[in-house]
Amino acid sequence: MNEIDISKNITEYRxxxxxxxxxxxxxxxxxxxxxxxxxxGTANPSINTLKQISKALDIPLFNFFISDKSTEDLVVRKGSRNKIMFAEDDSFAYELLTPNSQGSIEFMLMKIPARESSSKELFSHKGEEVAYVMKGSVSLYLMNSIIELNCGDSVKIPPHSNHKWENNTDEDCEVIFAVTPPSF
Structure with missing residues (x-):
């Protein structure tokens, strides 16, 4: 993966x-x-600080983690996806399946290890989301409901709907999802 300069990206978007x-x-x-x-580049921002900056600049958070390419390839190879891994648990990851988040839709792969969740709290974003469970089973906390999804199931999450994903099994889970407009 290419070296990403978050500080340069923040400056550019500002x-x-x-x-x-x-x-x-x-x-x-x-x-x-x-x-x-x-x-x-002398201070590292927390995820919360990056979220505040991305919201103020009205751009998806993921844009800080991608490098600008002058001639962008439309193919994203399996071994060269842009990834976000969180310091609290480096086994939980999001992988960008589209070349970037600059278009009108974002396509992601979320890998949820056994007995882990996407976040501690429910969260929402402005984008409409459609998700498909590729591997394993997952509980989707959506607004005031818990929806159990198995491999092959899909779900639509309306914009601004509080939600989180939780894998309560002993097997890893993989969910692919599309968000429009991009919001990560």
Whole structure:
């Protein structure tokens, strides 16, 4: 996988929106000093800080983790997918199945290890999501319901619907999903 410069990507998206560091700080609740350090690469942002920045810039979080290519290939090879792994549990991963999140749809693979979940709390995003269980079984906490999904099942998640995925089995689970517009 290519080396990704998150600080460069944040700076680029901020400048595209024609915002100063101080203006972006005001929109995110992050201090101008910290934003400056993040953009210089001398401080590493937390996931929550990245979420605040992506929301203020109105771009999917995943865009910070991809490199800009001048001639983008339309094929994403199995061994070269962009991945997001979280520090709390590096076995849980999202893989981008589309070349980037710059189009009108995002296609992802979510791998949920046995006895793990996608998050501690329910979360929502502005995009409409359709998911398909490729491997294993998973519980989808959707609004006030728990939906049990097995291999081959699919589900539509309306925009702004609180949800999380939980694998309560002893087997790993894989779910592919599409979100429009991209929101990760």
């Amino acid at each position: 400048k595209r929106k024609e915002l100063t560091i101080k203006e972006l700080a005001s929109l995110t609740g992050v201090t101008p000093s910290l934003l400056s350090q993040i953009e210089k």
